[in-house]
Amino acid sequence: MPLPELTGDSVEIGAVVADWRAAVRLAGLALVRSGAARPQYGDEMVRMIEEHGPYVVIAPGLALAHARPGPAVLADGLAIVTLAEPVTFGHPYNDPVRVVLGLAIKSTDTHLAAVAELANVFNDSNAIEALAQATTVAEVQAIMSGGSE
Amino acid sequence: MKIVAICGAGIGSSGILKVNAERVLKKLDIEADVTAVHLDSLEMARDAQVILTSAEFVEAIGKTFADVIVIENFFDTDELTTKLQASLGS
Numbered sequence: 001m002p003l004p005e006l007t008g009d010s011v012e013i014g015a016v017v018a019d020w021r022a023a024v025r026l027a028g029l030a031l032v033r034s035g036a037a038r039p040q041y042g043d044e045m046v047r048m049i050e051e052h053g054p055y056v057v058i059a060p061g062l063a064l065a066h067a068r069p070g071p072a073v074l075a076d077g078l079a080i081v082t083l084a085e086p087v088t089f090g091h092p093y094n095d096p097v098r099v100v101l102g103l104a105i106k107s108t109d110t111h112l113a114a115v116a117e118l119a120n121v122f123n124d125s126n127a128i129e130a131l132a133q134a135t136t137v138a139e140v141q142a143i144m145s146g147g148s149e
Numbered sequence: 150m151k152i153v154a155i156c157g158a159g160i161g162s163s164g165i166l167k168v169n170a171e172r173v174l175k176k177l178d179i180e181a182d183v184t185a186v187h188l189d190s191l192e193m194a195r196d197a198q199v200i201l202t203s204a205e206f207v208e209a210i211g212k213t214f215a216d217v218i219v220i221e222n223f224f225d226t227d228e229l230t231t232k233l234q235a236s237l238g239s
Binding site for chain 1: 156157158159160161162164165167168169172185187188203204205206221222223224225226
């Protein structure tokens with residue numbers, strides 16, 4: 001499966017949030033808007049972090065929020081929320097976070113191709129900063145398609 | 150050689166570790182089987198030589214014969230290369 005398509009519904013730019021939970025819930029709402037998840041998915045992503053710690057902050061400034069496949073996932077989906085002001089997740093190395101990705105996966109069997117695409121994009125160490133600075137959905141889409149060019 | 154990448158869900162972060170570890174191992178010309186698993190399937194990691202994970206899961210992984218490598222930046226293939234080379238002695 002390729003990276004789920006990003007639309008105006010699944011991208012939110014310059015969001016103002018009080019804390020990491022609000023940031024992750026916004027990513028959940030974007031997945032709901034784009035038809036990938038049911039409303040409870042945002043809370044499931046928050047619960048993963050409450051349960052296991054802030055391991056989803058997998059690179060400096062970037063959180064990859066996700067929960068497990070389940071009834072809250074309607075389709076494979078990706079959402080991007082960039083923050084006007086960074087928030088801390090309590091991660092030992094990679095705080096503060098400026099870009100939150102929300103990932104919904106229907107089945108673990110098929111997700112590795114999409115994750116490989118994410119690696120293609122973010123193995124470029126400039127991609128996170130470029131996303132944080134982006135001001136339009138088109139800019140975000142261009143950065144995220146960088147890996148497949 | 151068996152390498153296991155561990156995260157809370159078995160998707161997303163451990164998947165990225167798997168993909169990038171495979172890329173690095175290919176460059177180093179090391180043959181290895183890399184599996185992404187979640188914490189609840191830790192028994193899959195029992196016969197692994199190397200476990201790749203983030204700092205949050207070291208305690209949950211507990212005692213193991215495998216070399217547990219903590220990765221800070223999952224997209225930094227240089228970090229992965231250095232740490233895998235140190236662990237595998239290549």
